Each structure stands twice: as C-alpha cells, then as structure tokens.
Amino acid sequence: MEKYDYDVIIIGAGPGGLAAAYQLSATHKVLVVEKHLWGGTCPNYGCDPKKMLYGIVETQRQAQKYKHNGLEDTAHLKVNWHDMMQFKRSYTNQIPGGTENGLTNADIDHIAGTCHFLNAHQIQVNERQISAQYFIIATGAEASIPDIEGNNWLKTSTDFLDEDSLPAKIAFIGGGYVAIELANIAVSAGAEVHIFQHNSRVLRSFPEEYTQKLVSLLTEKGIVFHFNDTITGVKKGAHTFQVTSQHQQSLSVDAVYAATGRHASVGSLNLENTTAAYTSKGISVNDHLQTDAPNIFAVGDVIDKKIPKLTPVASFEGRYVAQQIKKISASIQYPVVPHTVFSGPELSQVGVSLETAEQHPELFKINSASVGKWYTYNRLLDTDAQVTVILNQQDQTVAGAVVLATNAEELINYFTLMIKNKTTVNDLKNFIPVYPSVASDLTYYM
Numbered sequence: 546m547e548k549y550d551y552d553v554i555i556i557g558a559g560p561g562g563l564a565a566a567y568q569l570s571a572t573h574k575v576l577v578v579e580k581h582l583w584g585g586t587c588p589n590y591g592c593d594p595k596k597m598l599y600g601i602v603e604t605q606r607q608a609q610k611y612k613h614n615g616l617e618d619t620a621h622l623k624v625n626w627h628d629m630m631q632f633k634r635s636y637t638n639q640i641p642g643g644t645e646n647g648l649t650n651a652d653i654d655h656i657a658g659t660c661h662f663l664n665a666h667q668i669q670v671n672e673r674q675i676s677a678q679y680f681i682i683a684t685g686a687e688a689s690i691p692d693i694e695g696n697n698w699l700k701t702s703t704d705f706l707d708e709d710s711l712p713a714k715i716a717f718i719g720g721g722y723v724a725i726e727l728a729n730i731a732v733s734a735g736a737e738v739h740i741f742q743h744n745s746r747v748l749r750s751f752p753e754e755y756t757q758k759l760v761s762l763l764t765e766k767g768i769v770f771h772f773n774d775t776i777t778g779v780k781k782g783a784h785t786f787q788v789t790s791q792h793q794q795s796l797s798v799d800a801v802y803a804a805t806g807r808h809a810s811v812g813s814l815n816l817e818n819t820t821a822a823y824t825s826k827g828i829s830v831n832d833h834l835q836t837d838a839p840n841i842f843a844v845g846d847v848i849d850k851k852i853p854k855l856t857p858v859a860s861f862e863g864r865y866v867a868q869q870i871k872k873i874s875a876s877i878q879y880p881v882v883p884h885t886v887f888s889g890p891e892l893s894q895v896g897v898s899l900e901t902a903e904q905h906p907e908l909f910k911i912n913s914a915s916v917g918k919w920y921t922y923n924r925l926l927d928t929d930a931q932v933t934v935i936l937n938q939q940d941q942t943v944a945g946a947v948v949l950a951t952n953a954e955e956l957i958n959y960f961t962l963m964i965k966n967k968t969t970v971n972d973l974k975n976f977i978p979v980y981p982s983v984a985s986d987l988t989y990y991m
C-alpha cells in the first residue's frame with residue numbers, strides 16, 4: 546500500500562499553483578485544491594479583466610487625441626459601462642470552467658474546497674482527510690481592509706472589476722497599483738474619483754520624478770488626489786456613504802474601495818499544525834522556496850519576499866518548485882523582473898533603480914529623454930512620453946530603465962531582454978527590427 550494518497554498536493558489554483566501542477570503531472574501523482582475560482586486572482590479578478598477594461602478606456606483616450614487630426618465626433622465617444630462589463634465577463638465567465646477542464650484533460654486530480662493542515666503530511670478538505678509526501682502552498686493574497694469605523698462598507702478591487710454599474714462618485718483608500726489603475730478606469734468612464742494617500746507619494750517603488758508626472762496627468766483627467774490624508778470612517782446614509790478623513794474632510798460618495806495593499810492568504814490553512822512559519826507579510830521560505838516544514842513549499846503572492854508579487858513571478862516559482870520536487874536542487878535565481886502600472890499612459894520599470902544609479906555615477910550612466918517628439922510617440926500624440934535608460938559604465942549594457950509612455954510595457958520588455966542577454970550597442974547593429982516600431986528606437990537609447 547502507498548504511504549501517502551498523493552505525491553504532491555497543491556493548495557490554490559492560481560498562476561503559481563497551476564504552473565507547478567502542469568510541470569509535475571507527468572511524473573507525480575498530483576492533487577490540486579481550490580476554494581474559490583479555478584485560475585485564481587489574475588484571470589478572474591486581477592490582471593486580465595483589468596486590462597480588458599483598460600484597453601477600452603485607452604482606446605477612448607487615443608481617439609480623443611486624434612480629434613482634429615483625422616477623427617471627428619470624438620467628444621461623443623463614451624464608455625458604456627454595462628457593455629464593457631459584458632465584454633469583460635465574456636472572458637472571465639469562461640475562466641473557472643476552462644481552467645478546470647484543462648486539469649481534467651491533463652488527468653490532474655482536483656477538488657473544490659478549503660484546505661486546512663492537520664499535520665505536515667495531511668490536510669482536511671471538506672469532510673476528507675488526504676495525505677501527501679509534499680505540499681505546495683499557492684494560496685495567493687487578498688485585499689487588506691483598513692481597521693477603520695464602518696469598514697464593513699468598504700469594497701475591494703474584486704468588487705470594482707465586476708460592478709454592474711459604475712458608481713458616480715468614488716473614493717479609493719491608498720495610492721498603489723490597484724488605486725491608480727482602477728481610478729484611471731473609473732475617471733475615464735465618467736466617475737468623479739478621489740484618491741486618499743496617507744503620505745505624499747503614490748507608487749513608491751517608482752522614481753518620484755515619474756510618479757509626480759503621472760499624478761499631474763491623472764489630475765488633468767479629473768482624479769482628485771488627497772495627499773497626507775486618509776479615510777478614518779465610513780457611514781452609510783440613505784443613498785450614499787459619508788466618509789471622514791484624518792484632516793476632517795467630509796465627503797459624500799457612492800462607493801469606497803480599500804486599496805491599501807494585499808496580505809498573504811494563510812488564515813484558513815491552520816499552519817500551526819505544521820512547523821511552517823509565517824508573519825503578516827507571508828509564509829517564510831528559504832532560497833529553495835521551502836518552508837520550515839521541509840516537505841512543504843510555497844510559491845507566489847503567499848510568500849514573504851522582496852521581489853514584486855506578480856503573475857509571471859508566481860508562475861516562475863511554481864515551475865521552479867516542481868523542478869525542486871524532482872530533485873534538482875540549485876537555489877532559486879530570479880531573472881530581472883519588470884513591472885508596469887496600467888495608468889494611461891503606462892509607467893514601467895526594470896532593473897537598477899534610478900535612485901541607485903544617481904548614487905553611483907562611477908557604476909552607471911543615466912540617459913534620460915523626453916521622447917514625445919520622437920516619431921513613435923509623435924504619431925500617437927503622446928507628448929509627455931519620457932524614457933530613462935541606465936547603462937553599466939563598464940560595458941555600456943543596459944542595467945535598468947523607466948518608461949512613462951503609451952505601450953511602455955512593450956518597450957520595458959525589450960529592455961528586460963537586453964539586461965538578461967547583456968546586449969551591447971554593437972549587438973543592436975546586427976538587429977533589423979520592423980520599422981517604424983518601438984524596437985526600431987532601441988539604438989537611440991544606448
């Protein structure tokens with residue numbers, strides 16, 4: 546008789562858990578357990594639905610720029626929230642079923658339910674007790690709700706991305722990725738939008754010079770920023786919510802969204818029944834993504850880590866842990882990770898930060914350019930486009946980059962590959978890109 550029911554049980558069917566499951570399914574007996582929607586945050590209530598809405602508001606923004614430049618009647622171009630939501634649902638409604646079918650077709654056992662550890666080799670799901678040699682915890686993160694009066698009225702990004710109608714007047718608590726991206730969609734779709742940021746900086750991981758410029762652009766669109774202030778209470782009125790802030794502002798709004806960060810989903814796991822340690826920042830892992838319980842690994846947003854908590858990072862870690870379980874034992878080496886805020890225009894960053902480059906001129910050369918007049922951006926009337934490339938002094942390869950421009954995510958992907966491959970100016974001389982395109986500008990940044 547087998548000692549355990551499964552070789553590996555994976556808890557959570559988001560990008561991290563699924564990547565591990567598919568890598569292991571040919572060689573190991575695998576079970577995946579999911580408590581909510583198959584596919585997890587990203588395709589159901591994160592990146593993918595967000596970018597579907599973003600695509601529509603960006604099309605509207607671009608069309609308005611072409612007013613008097615070849616397009617007429619752009620003032621009448623309006624976002625129809627209901628139709629836009631139907632479009633989004635035409636994609637998201639298929640995700641849980643499609644993901645589950647994928648597991649069935651790949652012969653990967655899977656069950657719906659919430660997992661609790663009974664001990665380091667056994668979990669309980671629904672009424673069943675199931676054992677495994679290894680576990681991979683891939684339970685992701687969930688929106689943090691600030692501890693304020695009336696916080697039961699606060700909504701989250703998940704609610705926003707599935708609203709049947711757009712609330713006319715909205716407040717966001719927090720000025721990070723979620724608030725900026727959703728506020729941009731809401732204001733573009735016609736809402737009055739307020740962002741409360743408890744200090745003076747939004748998007749702290751990006752250079753201030755760039756975030757200030759982005760704040761100006763979003764202010765021009767109509768977003769009202771309340772810096773050094775936060776919402777301290779929410780009261781429900783007959784038809785609206787009355788919010789009060791630290792600085793005694795009182796505002797009547799139709800919806801308040803908490804966007805103050807996300808915390809690791811560990812609450813329901815009963816990790817106390819194992820030796821795996823965790824804090825409010827997530828599960829502690831070593832450089833093999835192994836918890837303090839040697840047979841339990843963790844991947845994705847649930848880990849306490851410095852590296853950005855993003856979908857491609859979760860998938861990378863899922864694939865890595867699968868190799869780890871197959872006994873390949875090198876420690877995890879992350880490639881450079883780019884990140885982008887879809888904020889109309891996009892703000893992207895990769896590699897060595899501008900702050901570090903400024904502190905070390907002996908190591909880094911900084912090329913900053915306002916590229917609004919370059920053909921690529923001039924054609925799009927993206928007059929504010931700006932790009933900074935950080936070069937290694939030693940060999941003139943790219944060390945980092947910051948981009949605020951239409952389609953910044955595409956340009957940053959090129960810089961990411963150039964960092965990874967240590968591309969030099971000479972290498973680019975042997976590269977014939979499509980012209981005109983984002984890639985055909987690359988040599989000019991070096």
Ligand SMILES: Cc1cc2nc3c(=O)[nH]c(=O)nc-3n(C[C@H](O)[C@H](O)[C@H](O)COP(=O)(O)OP(=O)(O)OC[C@H]3O[C@@H](n4cnc5c(N)ncnc54)[C@H](O)[C@@H]3O)c2cc1C
Nearest residue numbers: 557559560561580585586591592660684685845846855856
């Ligand atoms: C609004 C929003 C926009 C985003 N946009 C982007 C973007 O543009 N680009 C990007 O790269 N990233 C983006 N992210 C982040 C991205 O969604 C996450 O980094 C990614 O989903 C993490 O994958 P994961 O597998 O670690 O966790 P998740 O995708 O969160 O999956 C975890 C799964 O585990 C399940 N689970 C939890 N507890 C249990 C339990 N006890 N038992 C069983 N199942 C359990 C959950 O139901 C969930 O399905 C966004 C996030 C949000 C919220």
Ligand SMILES: NC(=O)c1ccc[n+]([C@@H]2O[C@H](COP(=O)([O-])OP(=O)(O)OC[C@H]3O[C@@H](n4cnc5c(N)ncnc54)[C@H](O)[C@@H]3O)[C@@H](O)[C@H]2O)c1
Nearest residue numbers: 719720721722723724741742743775804805806807854885
């Ligand atoms: N495009 C993307 O890649 C993308 C998009 C959305 C989310 N995400 C992921 O989701 C994570 C969570 O996003 P998020 O925006 O919720 O968190 P975040 O950590 O990016 O931002 C939280 C913001 O809230 C502020 N804040 C905290 N407490 C506050 C308070 N009491 N009052 C006012 N402001 C307060 C913080 O200073 C910060 O600016 C991101 O860090 C990222 O990993 C990524």
